Amino acid sequence: MKLKFVENIAFYETGDGSNTLINKTTNETYHSKHGAVQESQHVFIVNGLEFALREGHRPLKILEVGFGTGLNAMLTADYHCIDPFIYDTLEPFLVPLEMLQNTNYTRYLKQKHLKDYLVEQYKKQSELDLNPMLVYLGNCEVRIFNTTLEDYESSYKYDLIFYDAFSRHSQQEMWEGETIKKVISLLAEGGVFVTYSVTGDLKRAMKELGLKVERMAGAPGKREMLRATKPKL
Numbered sequence: 001m002k003l004k005f006v007e008n009i010a011f012y013e014t015g016d017g018s019n020t021l022i023n024k025t026t027n028e029t030y031h032s033k034h035g036a037v038q039e040s041q042h043v044f045i046v047n048g049l050e051f052a053l054r055e056g057h058r059p060l061k062i063l064e065v066g067f068g069t070g071l072n073a074m075l076t077a078d079y080h081c082i083d084p085f086i087y088d089t090l091e092p093f094l095v096p097l098e099m100l101q102n103t104n105y106t107r108y109l110k111q112k113h114l115k116d117y118l119v120e121q122y123k124k125q126s127e128l129d130l131n132p133m134l135v136y137l138g139n140c141e142v143r144i145f146n147t148t149l150e151d152y153e154s155s156y157k158y159d160l161i162f163y164d165a166f167s168r169h170s171q172q173e174m175w176e177g178e179t180i181k182k183v184i185s186l187l188a189e190g191g192v193f194v195t196y197s198v199t200g201d202l203k204r205a206m207k208e209l210g211l212k213v214e215r216m217a218g219a220p221g222k223r224e225m226l227r228a229t230k231p232k233l
């Protein structure tokens with residue numbers, strides 16, 4: 001089996017000084033142009049990870065849709081927590097090693113070595129053509145599946161889902177109907193779903209699936225974000 005990598009991407013400097021990638025075919029950036037690190041911290045760490053830990057989920061099983069540069073995974077591993085995390089992440093078009101290596105994210109991490117660890121293990125595992133790649137980042141066991149959400153099958157139900165797909169302007173199908181049903185089928189009872197965007201279709205789909213939906217203040221430069229919780233039966 002051959003791992004699939006993305007082509008035609010370049011670096012893009014965002015408003016907070018952290019860089020991201022831009023897909024030159026679709027013109028979509030991997031993070032907010034207002035600030036990549038700022039957005040990930042606000043949406044996924046503060047309103048996702050911290051909230052789920054406060055709700056008492058331990059050890060936490062996280063699913064990320066869209067691994068990209070690995071920023072969310074590194075920020076999660078960098079978060080001080082003595083309990084281990086399981087972090088499964090889906091990426092149909094892996095970022096090539098040279099790009100992953102040249103992000104400037106080390107400066108935003110308290111544990112500076114995390115980025116080097118990621119790069120070293122990503123290199124080894126991709127040379128071996130392993131799918132999933134298995135990467136240890138501190139107390140976080142990260143499995144990177146080179147697949148789409150649509151094709152992903154798992155026996156796990158996750159306590160926390162980071163939904164970090166490209167926006168509906170380039171990937172409308174990720175924000176409606178069957179795809180949302182699929183991702184929510186992977187969420188445990190009492191589990192938490194967070195994403196950087198709020199659309200009418202998304203809110204409707206979530207409510208139809210019985211989730212409690214909260215619109216929250218977005219990351220700097222964005223009005224809103226969404227958090228949804230699956231009821232405990």
Ligand SMILES: C[S@@+](CC[C@H](N)C(=O)[O-])C[C@H]1O[C@@H](n2cnc3c(N)ncnc32)[C@H](O)[C@@H]1O
Binds near residue numbers: 069073150164165
């Ligand atoms: C907004 S970027 C994610 C940024 C990433 N979380 C990071 O920290 O760098 C969206 C990612 O979703 C991936 N993607 C595209 N289609 C997908 C699908 N059907 N299922 C899962 N991921 C997908 C893209 O290749 C891209 O890497």
